[in-house]
Amino acid sequence: RYIEANPLSPKSLREAQEAVGRATFVDGGVIGPPPAGGPSPTHLMLSGAAAAQAAELWAGTAVTPMVVGDLPGAASAAKSSYALYNKGKAALAVLAFQLADKHGVTEALTAQQVRGDAGSLQDPSLPDQLRRVAWRWGPEFDELAETLDDAGLESDAARALRLVWTKLT
Structure with missing residues (x-):
């Protein structure tokens, strides 16, 4: 087996x-x-x-x-679906912290973590924490993009999020 x-x-x-x-x-x-x-x-x-x-x-x-x-294929699709959501929102949080840091407003961003939909915005060290897994999460987004293409779905978002992980390494 x-x-x-x-x-x-x-x-x-x-x-x-x-x-x-x-x-x-x-x-x-x-x-x-x-x-x-x-x-x-x-x-x-x-x-x-x-x-x-x-x-x-x-x-x-x-x-x-x-x-x-x-x-x-079903197990890969189940994992890929969750990874797209979970690691995708983490990539967006990384971008949000990078943008906030560039403009000196990280504290204002972390203040928004009290909102129910802002759980990933609690810790401004998130980009540094995720740097250690970015090397393997990036290639996962290549597979996710291919999976979306194969399903006839839009894959540009997955390809763009892959770049977040690439730049974080």
């Missing part, structure tokens, strides 16, 4: 399947922090003919497997 646990575009997913030949292929995608038993669970999205069997491997662990489809 082979589990590909990176969120791949349909094209990259097909290439991964071809690379493992006749091995049983399971598509996967991890959502959440490293499994530490904290309040935020680590979900492992799984899809493919052997997804239920693969899910059994994580029974009783700090990882919560979720079978999301019978065909490879």
Whole structure:
């Protein structure tokens, strides 16, 4: 068996399947922090003919497997959908802090964190914190853009957000 646990575009997913030949292929995608038993669970999205069997491997662990489809691609789509939202809003927060910093108004921006929709604006050190993951989040947005293209959806936003991560590294 082979589990590909990176969120791949349909094209990259097909290439991964071809690379493992006749091995049983399971598509996967991890959502959440490293499994530490904290309040935020680590979900492992799984899809493919052997997804239920693969899910059994994580029974009783700090990882919560979720079978999301019978065909490879569903798990990548679930992870990609969440990554686009979650990491996209983080990229927008980074841009907001960079703009506020350039104009000397960071304090005015962080004051807005009391609003229900401004959770990412609490900490002006967010760009520095995210610099350590930007190197791997950037390429994820290339895959997200390809996934959006494959679905016939607008991908320019994902490509633009990729540039935020590139410039942060």
